[in-house]
Amino acid sequence: GAVVSQHPSWVICKSGTSVKIECRSLDFQATTMFWYRQFPKQSLMLMATSNEGSKATYEQGVEKDKFLINHASLTLSTLTVTSAHPEDSSFYICSADPSGVNIQYFGAGTRLSVL
Amino acid sequence: KQEVTQIPAALSVPEGENLVLNCSFTDSAIYNLQWFRQDPGKGLTSLLLIQSSQREQTSGRLNASLDKSSGRSTLYIAASQPGDSATYLCAVRPNTGGFKTIFGAGTRLFVKA
Numbered sequence: 001g002a003v004v005s006q007h008p009s010w011v012i013c014k015s016g017t018s019v020k021i022e023c024r025s026l027d028f029q030a031t032t033m034f035w036y037r038q039f040p041k042q043s044l045m046l047m048a049t050s051n052e053g054s055k056a057t058y059e060q061g062v063e064k065d066k067f068l069i070n071h072a073s074l075t076l077s078t079l080t081v082t083s084a085h086p087e088d089s090s091f092y093i094c095s096a097d098p099s100g101v102n103i104q105y106f107g108a109g110t111r112l113s114v115l
Numbered sequence: 116k117q118e119v120t121q122i123p124a125a126l127s128v129p130e131g132e133n134l135v136l137n138c139s140f141t142d143s144a145i146y147n148l149q150w151f152r153q154d155p156g157k158g159l160t161s162l163l164l165i166q167s168s169q170r171e172q173t174s175g176r177l178n179a180s181l182d183k184s185s186g187r188s189t190l191y192i193a194a195s196q197p198g199d200s201a202t203y204l205c206a207v208r209p210n211t212g213g214f215k216t217i218f219g220a221g222t223r224l225f226v227k228a
Contacts, residue, residue, distance in 0.1 A: 107158065
C-alpha cells in the first residue's frame with residue numbers, strides 16, 4: 001500500500017529556534033498534502049492544505065508566518081515551525097493523497113517538544 | 116459545517132467482551148469514513164475505510180458500518196483483548212470544501228485482562 005514517511009519522529013529544541021518537519025510520499029505522487037496538529041488528549045485539527053507548486057491554504061486561526069509550508073515536489077512537503085515556543089509543543093501529522101485517488105495516507109507523526 | 120462526534124469518550128471493558136464504538140456526523144455529503152487506532156504518543160493506524168457507497172467493512176475482529184443518511188457509523192470489536200487498548204478515531208472526508216478530513220475526538224478504550 002501507499003506509504004507516507006515523516007521525519008523526524010521526535011524533536012526537542014530550544015525556544016526561539018526553528019524546526020523543519022518533512023513529509024514524503026514514498027511510492028506515489030501527491031499534489032495535495034495535509035498538515036494536522038494534535039494536542040494531548042485531543043483530536044487532530046487540520047492546520048493547512050499543502051499544494052504542490054503553489055501556496056498552502058491555512059485554516060482559520062493558523063499563523064502562516066509561524067508555520068511555513070513548502071510543497072516543492074510531488075513527493076515532499078515540509079512544515080517549518082519558526083521561532084518555536086513551548087506552546088508550539090504538540091504532535092504534528094501529515095497526510096497525502098495519491099493523485100486521482102481520494103484516500104488519505106498518514107505519516108507516523110512528529111512529536112515536537114520546545115524547552 | 117461538518118462536525119464529528121464520538122461516543123463514549125472513554126470505555127473500560129473486561130477482556131473477551133464484544134463492544135461498539137459510535138461515531139456520528141452532521142453532514143451526509145461525505146466521500147468516505149475511516150476508523151483509526153492511535154496508541155499513546157504514536158501516530159495513526161488505519162483500521163477500516165468505508166466509501167460512501169458502502170454499508171460496512173470487515174477486517175478480522177473489526178467490523179465498521181456506515182449509515183450515511185442518518186449520519187452514523189459504528190465500529191464493532193469482537194472478543195476484545197488487552198492489546199486493543201488504544202484511542203479509536205473516526206474521520207469523515209466530505210465530498211465538498213477541498214476534501215478536508217474532519218476527525219472526531221476519539222474514544223479511549225481500555226481492555227482489562
